[in-house]
Amino acid sequence: MRVLWVEDFGEGLEPESILDTVFENVLCEERRDSLSKTQGRGVGKDRPQEYRAWRDWHGEQPTSEEPEIDIYRRAKDFYDLVSSGYLVDRYDVVLLDVNLEENEFFESGTELEPKKGGFWLYNRLVGAGFPSDRIALLTANNLETTNTDFQNDCSSYGHEELRAFDKSNQDAGSWIKDLANANSGFLLLRRGVLDGIEFAEKLLKDHGDSAIRFNRYIGMNEPFSPSQAQDHLYSLRHLLPIVSDDKIGIQLRGVRNLLACEWEKAKPEWVDELVYEPLGWVMKFLRNWSSHGHLLDSASVDDIAYLVLVGLRSYFRVPDNEEFELRYYEYQLLSAMKPSDLEIAGLPK
Numbered sequence: 001m002r003v004l005w006v007e008d009f010g011e012g013l014e015p016e017s018i019l020d021t022v023f024e025n026v027l028c029e030e031r032r033d034s035l036s037k038t039q040g041r042g043v044g045k046d047r048p049q050e051y052r053a054w055r056d057w058h059g060e061q062p063t064s065e066e067p068e069i070d071i072y073r074r075a076k077d078f079y080d081l082v083s084s085g086y087l088v089d090r091y092d093v094v095l096l097d098v099n100l101e102e103n104e105f106f107e108s109g110t111e112l113e114p115k116k117g118g119f120w121l122y123n124r125l126v127g128a129g130f131p132s133d134r135i136a137l138l139t140a141n142n143l144e145t146t147n148t149d150f151q152n153d154c155s156s157y158g159h160e161e162l163r164a165f166d167k168s169n170q171d172a173g174s175w176i177k178d179l180a181n182a183n184s185g186f187l188l189l190r191r192g193v194l195d196g197i198e199f200a201e202k203l204l205k206d207h208g209d210s211a212i213r214f215n216r217y218i219g220m221n222e223p224f225s226p227s228q229a230q231d232h233l234y235s236l237r238h239l240l241p242i243v244s245d246d247k248i249g250i251q252l253r254g255v256r257n258l259l260a261c262e263w264e265k266a267k268p269e270w271v272d273e274l275v276y277e278p279l280g281w282v283m284k285f286l287r288n289w290s291s292h293g294h295l296l297d298s299a300s301v302d303d304i305a306y307l308v309l310v311g312l313r314s315y316f317r318v319p320d321n322e323e324f325e326l327r328y329y330e331y332q333l334l335s336a337m338k339p340s341d342l343e344i345a346g347l348p349k
Contacts, residue, residue: 001191002070002191003091003176004094005094006073006097006121007072008105010097020036021170024173025173028064030062034061050080073105075106078124082125087125087130088130090194091130092190093135093136093179094134094135095136095137095172096125097117098137098139099140101115132160135162136164138165138172139165139166140166185338188305188333188335189240189332192305192331192332192336193308193333195332196308199312199328200233200315210317211229212316214314214315214316216270221265232262232315235258236259239251239258252299256290256296260286260290261287266283268280268284276313276314280314282310305337309333312327312329
């Protein structure tokens with residue numbers, strides 16, 4: 001799970017103190033300590049400020065199944081994130097501080113009232129399509145006053161009431177943990193798909209046609225262009241919004257059908273490679289079984305994770321690379337498949 005936490009660390013609250021209290025039941029002590037150091041006094045320019053910098057930072061940490069928590073301390077960085085169009089893809093949960101009048105969260109001269117800055121943030125999030133039931137307030141010890149004022153503003157402007165948690169206890173961490181446990185397979189699948197799309201988009205940008213393995217199965221029979229491949233990824237990206245329990249089956253069916261739709265004209269036997277010919281046959285059968293009858297209508301998260309892994313491997317390649325190692329997003333997909341009888345480290349074979 002990936003968490004966006006918007007916080008200015010005002011009212012004399014130290015990052016270490018908040019992290020040790022709020023996230024004690026979510027992050028191990030080592031991870032909490034590492035994260036608090038990124039926000040300590042004097043960190044300055046070395047502090048991760050935006051999405052890509054946080055991905056690099058988390059990539060440098062020991063591998064963990066714990067949530068990744070990105071801390072945003074400036075309105076400009078938050079606005080850039082919202083304006084990117086990728087907000088809903090990048091995060092599963094958002095925690096908002098309400099009072100943002102400390103540490104220059106807003107640039108000087110703003111017409112906004114920083115004391116109620118959380119309301120501005122909330123409107124931006126909802127306007128960008130982030131579901132309100134995955135947004136919660138995280139306020140200081142004056143929870144009752146802050147929460148009442150904020151909820152009254154929400155009521156005045158016709159917004160639904162939001163969850164609110166105090167920084168003096170573990171309730172916010174428990175909420176995140178419960179969400180992760182309730183939807184762990186889907187969240188791993190979603191993260192694997194979205195990170196896999198990012199991986200493939202970079203391949204297309206850097207290598208163009210040579211990054212499209214699918215054309216080896218097609219030959220001269222209407223090969224995929226980079227723009228068509230990009231459109232395919234764009235469509236896939238929008239099939240996995242943040243989980244909605246009553247719609248998971250529909251979402252999974254949409255992913256399955258999109259993965260399969262181009263494989264009618266493919267010839268897996270044209271790719272005489274130990275790994276990629278059989279993977280091509282998986283996709284060919286997926287197309288046939290999806291188009292005729294209802295054999296796969298009850299496909300589970302585990303099944304779709306496997307098919308996404310095979311699909312992205314079959315559609316896209318890393319030029320001049322045998323690719324016997326796992327791609328970074330495949331760890332998420334393999335975890336969603338729950339390979340209880342295998343060690344992840346041995347799975348590239």
